[in-house]
Amino acid sequence: MVNLKIQPYSETAKFTFRLAKPADVPELARLRWEHAGPAMRGVRQIDPEFYESFKKFMLARLANEEWLVLVAEIKGCLIACVYLQKIARLPRPGRLKREFGSITALFVQREYRGKGLRGELLREISEMAQAEGLEYVVARATAENRSVFRLTGFRQIDPEMELCF
Numbered sequence: 199m200v201n202l203k204i205q206p207y208s209e210t211a212k213f214t215f216r217l218a219k220p221a222d223v224p225e226l227a228r229l230r231w232e233h234a235g236p237a238m239r240g241v242r243q244i245d246p247e248f249y250e251s252f253k254k255f256m257l258a259r260l261a262n263e264e265w266l267v268l269v270a271e272i273k274g275c276l277i278a279c280v281y282l283q284k285i286a287r288l289p290r291p292g293r294l295k296r297e298f299g300s301i302t303a304l305f306v307q308r309e310y311r312g313k314g315l316r317g318e319l320l321r322e323i324s325e326m327a328q329a330e331g332l333e334y335v336v337a338r339a340t341a342e343n344r345s346v347f348r349l350t351g352f353r354q355i356d357p358e359m360e361l362c363f
Contacts (some may be wrong), residue, residue: 213277213315215322218267221261225276226267227252229305259283266299266330268323270306270315278306280319282327282335299327301337316343320350 218226230252231244248317259265270278281303287296301323306315327335339347348354 213270213310215268215270215271215319217326218269218279220257220261222267222269222276223253223256223260224249226256226269226279229276229279229307230303231308233303233305266323266326268319268326270310270319276307277310278304278315278319278324280304282323283328284332287333295331297330297332299330299332299335301335304343316346317350320346320352322352 205254211315226247227244231248260267265284266282268280268282269276280301282299283302284299287298290294301320304316304319306319324335335352337347337352339352
């Protein structure tokens, strides 16, 4: 089992933003594990099979720059992250390089929620997406975080269509 390293909440602690590095994979796995749902709450060790799968997946995406992963950290411990997958679109005359982004996950350590961190992460990743030349960014907001997406400039697009398997 992989042990979890949780940064205790501090009202005075200052966090910084930066892009994730391969060395962050254990902490990214921890944040993902913590947000897996009620079944994992209170489980202080990450399942090794999950960890290896997550590690392999994330290292590949970070290596080929297919994803941008923005993290917020305090004293070297990750407290939040947002994942933006870059998705290539078919080139067309006049626009040969076309990509858009999809926010696939947004995690904030429980103790740091309600402090505006989700909104700050979304603003930062949006600026990075623009700097990368992405045409637009999409996200599937939950009922819990829909308002923070709206406050950072996202709008509801209808009708959305989906095919689930």
